[in-house]
Amino acid sequence: MLYVIGLGLSDEKDITVKGLEAVKKCERVYLEAYTSILMVEKEKLEEFYGRPVITATRETVELEADDILRDAETKDIAFLVVGDPLGATTHTDLLLRADARGVPTQTIHNASIMTALGSTGLQMYNFGQAISLPFYTASWTPDSWYDRLEENLRFGMHTLVLLDIKVREQSEENMARGRLVYEPPRFMNPFQAFKQMLLTETKRRNPEVDSDDEDAEAVLAAAADAPRFLDPERTLAMSLSRIGTPTQRIIAGTLAELEALDEEEFGAPLHSVVVVGKRIHPLELEFAGRWCVGGEQGKWWSVAKDVYGVERETFDY
């Protein structure tokens, strides 16, 4: 039996009782470690499970599925995934391979950022498709995520933005020399995410214009009138840091307010970002507003009223 077991969001005790019972009886235990990380060392997991844990890297899972599935027809194997095993990143490929070999599988679900983002006070119902924001470089600023975001925003849906992590990155030199040496892991900070998102907004609005061109002014004028989906002063967003852990931190504000914060304000990884859609309910506004930049004097309330058209209501508790 192949058990595909979610570990939840924070530490070793976020596994379910059912998941823990399964791990404890498995012959081999793999930990998928390239799409997310747990806030705890592997050694702590091993101690808690009473089992050695094999780190499965991208190469292992995609290329060495045979190793993972070896003897799984007769023995119990555990494949551990941070969050829900079929949530943000699905492991359907491994399940299909198991199926093709006649290996029975059982999926043990757990919390994922996809539902835990309810901690923001925003209703899961009001979220559209989730998007992933990759690390930009000087020459590579892939922005297909923007089209998905625009689709959500057109209909007033909120958007969860998953931020890139690089856990087994090779330097160009090491890659060229075929050395399997990896750089230290990198996790995108909301500070960088907001900067990248506003960069793409600017680029999309101002396609390169030759300043000698007589149409340049007209092009720029048209760009200025184009719908601005990410407006620094008029778009509300939130940062979600370490959701589900004891140091969880949420900050709300306009994109400009959030982008102006120090990187340190957001603290250690993991982070996500939410872009708030216009179909926001006063209760969502109130709940999230408790964490807004500048408190009662912040722009959260005035932008909600003037741009989103949602009046602050008084809730009597």
Add this chain to the structure above:
Amino acid sequence: MLYVIGLGLSDEKDITVKGLEAVKKCERVYLEAYTSILMVEKEKLEEFYGRPVITATRETVELEADDILRDAETKDIAFLVVGDPLGATTHTDLLLRADARGVPTQTIHNASIMTALGSTGLQMYNFGQAISLPFYTASWTPDSWYDRLEENLRFGMHTLVLLDIKVREQSEENMARGRLVYEPPRFMNPFQAFKQMLLTETKRRNPEVDSDDEDAEAVLAAAADAPRFLDPERTLAMSLSRIGTPTQRIIAGTLAELEALDEEEFGAPLHSVVVVGKRIHPLELEFAGRWCVGGEQGKWWSVAKDVYGVERETFDY
């Protein structure tokens, strides 16, 4: 401290280790029992926790929050919610009330249908906003869900349809007489959901036309040409039954194929439904196709190709 603890999807062992440790030390333990149900009796939970469990009904949570929060400044109180506590139905109201009273809170997340639907093989990323389908009556067929569904389908997103449950329903007579007597619980079956969805599609396309009206023919002709978001023969969907439990069952097919199944095919509650969007990847198609009505001869593959424009690929395992 108020602990708001998710119970996951199936039985008493789907609680996390962290959640279980919290419950065991709480003075009072409430179980929220109006938005979803666990597949296990309350007595089994009590035995597992070693604690009596108080059922919190809608009236309790909304009107008797004071009772729940009594002494929570100094004592530990648990509020248990099926799924993720802030997932499909948020309990933000209770958290805000706790906040207003200076009661510290801790949310312990868990799996929810919102992420467990990854079991279908469809990518969470490709889902738009979720919708809720209420029980229709002869005179009440509320269809605002259709607009949300249409927004998702326009951009090719998948849609999770949560099906109505009635766990503390009063008959009209009992309500009129003020008797707090409740009907047996009702859970919508996918069979009924597909029928209701197609009924709304038909109604939206054929607004009542006076047959004596000379424009009637033109109106009907226009309706026939209108985009048909839910087409019995051309829309793919899936039923999700008892997800996360040992008897989990998923069925895929066209709306017509699914609607033609016997109610018993889907088995016991709880159920949800998914409407498949056009932006479906061949791997999603393959994974979900393992459960399609009619197998290789079913319409799943031909509709995917002809209507969705997705060719079946061969995956080499």
